[in-house]
Amino acid sequence: MAKTDIPFKQLFQRRPTDWVRYVEPKAQEDWIRQYQTNFAPKKESRLDNVFEVEAPQETYFVNFEPMGYFDVALPARMLRYRSDIWESTLCQGKGTPPIRQVVIFLYKHCDNKNHQLSDRWRESITLDYNYKVIRVWQEFRKTVIDNELVGLYPLLPLMKGDKEREEPRQVLKESIAVVSKVKDESLKLDLLAALAIMAGGKYEGKLIHSLIRREMIMESPIYQEWVKEERAEAEARGEARGIDKGKAEKAQDAICKILNKRLGVESLPLQHKVRVITSESALDWILDQVIDVTTKEAAQDIINTAILESIQ
Numbered sequence: 001m002a003k004t005d006i007p008f009k010q011l012f013q014r015r016p017t018d019w020v021r022y023v024e025p026k027a028q029e030d031w032i033r034q035y036q037t038n039f040a041p042k043k044e045s046r047l048d049n050v051f052e053v054e055a056p057q058e059t060y061f062v063n064f065e066p067m068g069y070f071d072v073a074l075p076a077r078m079l080r081y082r083s084d085i086w087e088s089t090l091c092q093g094k095g096t097p098p099i100r101q102v103v104i105f106l107y108k109h110c111d112n113k114n115h116q117l118s119d120r121w122r123e124s125i126t127l128d129y130n131y132k133v134i135r136v137w138q139e140f141r142k143t144v145i146d147n148e149l150v151g152l153y154p155l156l157p158l159m160k161g162d163k164e165r166e167e168p169r170q171v172l173k174e175s176i177a178v179v180s181k182v183k184d185e186s187l188k189l190d191l192l193a194a195l196a197i198m199a200g201g202k203y204e205g206k207l208i209h210s211l212i213r214r215e216m217i218m219e220s221p222i223y224q225e226w227v228k229e230e231r232a233e234a235e236a237r238g239e240a241r242g243i244d245k246g247k248a249e250k251a252q253d254a255i256c257k258i259l260n261k262r263l264g265v266e267s268l269p270l271q272h273k274v275r276v277i278t279s280e281s282a283l284d285w286i287l288d289q290v291i292d293v294t295t296k297e298a299a300q301d302i303i304n305t306a307i308l309e310s311i312q
Contacts, residue, residue: 011194074114161174
């Protein structure tokens with residue numbers, strides 16, 4: 001599965017209260033805001049996953065780090081994030097406020113099981129550091145649903161139910177049903193898109209696609225931004241490795257010519273989608289499939305399937 005922290009970034013931005021309340025239930029909505037700073041650490045950090053909570057008794061920070069991959073150096077990275085936050089607050093004259101750091105493991109294989117750093121110089125302890133760990137597969141869906149923590153709904157398929165053993169289709173159907181009750185249409189699409197992406201790390205793609213309509217995912221702003229960022233990273237990696245873009249461009253040209261010949265002007269939106277696909281294997285698969293298409297719907301289904309499969 002591809003990186004999974006990108007959908008989290010947008011979900012954090014849209015529903016910050018839900019995430020903070022999951023780890024700090026007493027925090028109230030009007031206390032919470034996303035931390036804004038002009039500070040830019042020299043190394044990549046996650047200050048966009050930081051929230052400032054102005055409680056009556058004290059102001060503190062909550063720093064989330066979702067993990068959809070294995071990282072043996074995670075504790076050191078989390079310590080760097082803490083350092084980045086404090087460097088920012090010190091520069092703003094805010095001192096070193098308390099920080100609640102939370103690592104969210106999506107899947108069992110991502111947990112490196114090392115979440116503490118310690119150091120000493122002779123008889124003196126110079127470092128004793130840890131952070132809160134949430135293993136999603138050990139959390140209960142009921143807690144999220146009962147408290148209407150909408151921002152966490154994409155995690156529902158990865159969480160525990162009331163029964164010890166659950167059938168995958170039923171878990172997904174129940175999770176999708178919860179999301180479907182969200183009244184904000186744009187937010188609902190974002191939640192479904194994030195749910196499909198994250199569920200892809202645990203369930204078969206065909207099962208997910210059979211329950212969530214592809215066109216709904218494609219219309220989601222969060223999905224479009226996620227694909228855009230994934231594509232930018234893929235292109236950067238390709239340029240770094242000296243990968244020849246000519247093959248992908250030739251495949252794009254061939255697909256677009258077929259679409260134009262068979263569907264005419266109504267294929268222009270589909271051609272635009274094809275132009276942003278950089279995976280040679282995905283383009284080759286599309287080329288094989290579109291040769292015999294006769295309807296826009298069929299072509300759209302092929303292209304959407306290729307895009308979804310290429311990011312899982």
